[in-house]
Amino acid sequence: MHSGSSLLKKIAVVGRGTAGSLAAAAVARFHPDPDHELHHIYDSRIPTLGVGEGTWPSLLPYLEQLTNLPDETIQQSVNGTRKYGLAFEGWGVRNQDFIHSFIPENVSYGYHLCADLMGELLRKSANARHIDAKVLNITRVDGGAQVEFVDLAPERYDLVFDARGFPRELHPDRHINVPFIPTNTAIIRRCPATVKAARNGPVLEHTYTRSIARPHGWAAVIPLTTHTAYGYIFNRDVTALAEVEADFDRLLETDGVAEFEPRAVIRFPNFIHRRIYDGAVCRIGNAAAFLEPLQATTIAAAQLQIGMILHTRFNRPAERLERDVPTVNRFLVKNMLYYGLFVGWHYHCGSKFDSAFWRHARDHAWPQHRDAAAPEVVDCDALQMFDEMVYLLNQSDIEKSDHNQAYGFSLGSYIQMSKGLGC
Numbered sequence: 001m002h003s004g005s006s007l008l009k010k011i012a013v014v015g016r017g018t019a020g021s022l023a024a025a026a027v028a029r030f031h032p033d034p035d036h037e038l039h040h041i042y043d044s045r046i047p048t049l050g051v052g053e054g055t056w057p058s059l060l061p062y063l064e065q066l067t068n069l070p071d072e073t074i075q076q077s078v079n080g081t082r083k084y085g086l087a088f089e090g091w092g093v094r095n096q097d098f099i100h101s102f103i104p105e106n107v108s109y110g111y112h113l114c115a116d117l118m119g120e121l122l123r124k125s126a127n128a129r130h131i132d133a134k135v136l137n138i139t140r141v142d143g144g145a146q147v148e149f150v151d152l153a154p155e156r157y158d159l160v161f162d163a164r165g166f167p168r169e170l171h172p173d174r175h176i177n178v179p180f181i182p183t184n185t186a187i188i189r190r191c192p193a194t195v196k197a198a199r200n201g202p203v204l205e206h207t208y209t210r211s212i213a214r215p216h217g218w219a220a221v222i223p224l225t226t227h228t229a230y231g232y233i234f235n236r237d238v239t240a241l242a243e244v245e246a247d248f249d250r251l252l253e254t255d256g257v258a259e260f261e262p263r264a265v266i267r268f269p270n271f272i273h274r275r276i277y278d279g280a281v282c283r284i285g286n287a288a289a290f291l292e293p294l295q296a297t298t299i300a301a302a303q304l305q306i307g308m309i310l311h312t313r314f315n316r317p318a319e320r321l322e323r324d325v326p327t328v329n330r331f332l333v334k335n336m337l338y339y340g341l342f343v344g345w346h347y348h349c350g351s352k353f354d355s356a357f358w359r360h361a362r363d364h365a366w367p368q369h370r371d372a373a374a375p376e377v378v379d380c381d382a383l384q385m386f387d388e389m390v391y392l393l394n395q396s397d398i399e400k401s402d403h404n405q406a407y408g409f410s411l412g413s414y415i416q417m418s419k420g421l422g423c
């Protein structure tokens with residue numbers, strides 16, 4: 001049997017957003033053969049999305065491994081604060097604020113961080129040849145993939161990570177549509193910092209991403225040491241931009257924020273690529289899937305996508321490659337759809353607002369989840385896994401030791417959210 005890594009002499013990562021930067025650093029760090037060739041390709045005229053400031057605890061040891069730097073140094077380099085979970089305001093039927101904390105509570109934390117700075121840090125630790133060029137196509141060829149460029153000759157690679165961000169359009173043959181998530185647009189504003197950087201060392205204060213229900217959607221508040229990021233997430237087909245901007249102004253006024261810098265209005269699709277991995281091309285980050293930012297799933301998902309592909313490719317015998325492909329792909333698709341069902345479920349009992357948005361979310365969008373996630377439509381059993389969680393949630397005798405089971409969102413997450421939402 002041949003080792004899988006012997007077939008990976010030349011690897012490309014296309015895109016230098018968060019996902020591409022993580023992938024390039026991971027290939028450079030974990031490839032068993034120091035003589036491998038790594039090309040990091042991006043078009044510097046196409047900006048990265050630059051948002052993505054909330055992360056999960058799993059990112060921290062990964063960043064330490066990739067950069068060879070201690071946690072404290074990394075936190076300071078990315079203007080980071082320690083995120084212990086999410087603080088929900090006004091969601092559900094109880095009209096009470098609640099926390100969805102990382103488990104173990106008050107111990108486990110991720111970062112709120114500046115995505116651009118994290119990208120820079122990762123790129124410094126990846127030994128790659130940088131190619132600034134526009135990619136036209138990435139196509140599977142015998143035993144690998146070919147990348148075609150504008151103004152450069154095509155190149156063949158053994159494996160390509162496609163991290164080019166959101167697809168331009170969705171196609172039902174290639175993408176699973178996620179209509180049960182009711183949002184599709186974000187307005188981003190940058191406001192003054194509320195957490196001050198410490199003089200010597202990282203900020204130790206416990207912080208939470210605030211997720212505030214608003215009449216037209218919800219707002220995220222993410223505290224970094226240099227600024228506080230505010231995002232208002234809504235549905236442009238339900239509410240006009242001007243109405244949302246006006247409510248955004250009211251929120252900032254209530255929070256006592258006197259000034260802000262408008263940053264962007266971002267339209268996003270909620271979708272999952274049906275072929276995240278085809279054996280030669282692995283889509284990662286926003287090119288693989290997107291499920292609105294409520295539970296900050298994208299960076300964690302990119303980490304899983306990269307980790308899973310590299311692990312199977314480096315450690316499994318080459319002869320198993322073809323047989324592994326559908327299994328790995330189905331696992332990655334299922335994982336994303338399971339995240340999507342958890343996120344959509346947050347809306348299932350509405351919020352303190354009886355508005356057009358919340359009626360749309362609760363009565364129109366969420367009821368579509370069973371059809372949209374039906375196994376015959378999506379070729380995986382994510383819906384069954386979600387149903388099992390909801391079934392367990394309704395049992396009276398759940399052992400505390402069972403709370404942390406499942407990948408991604410554990411039963412403990414479902415219990416916290418269900419108690420908080422009141423249904």
Ligand SMILES: Cc1cc2nc3c(=O)[nH]c(=O)nc-3n(C[C@H](O)[C@H](O)[C@H](O)COP(=O)(O)OP(=O)(O)OC[C@H]3O[C@@H](n4cnc5c(N)ncnc54)[C@H](O)[C@@H]3O)c2cc1C
Pocket residue numbers: 014015016017018019020041042043044045046047048049050051052053054055115133134135136163164165166186231266268284285286287293296297298299300
């Ligand atoms: C409002 C909002 C809030 C979010 N909040 C979070 C959060 O808190 N946590 C989280 O984990 N995620 C969050 N996300 C998701 C976030 O977008 C991703 O985590 C992150 O930005 C990953 O982006 P990416 O690297 O996949 O793509 P991008 O940042 O879009 O990067 C794409 C890269 O591909 C290159 N490129 C594109 N086309 C070509 C081409 N043809 N040729 C060559 N190069 C090309 C570009 O130059 C760029 O380098 C949020 C998203 C939105 C919309």
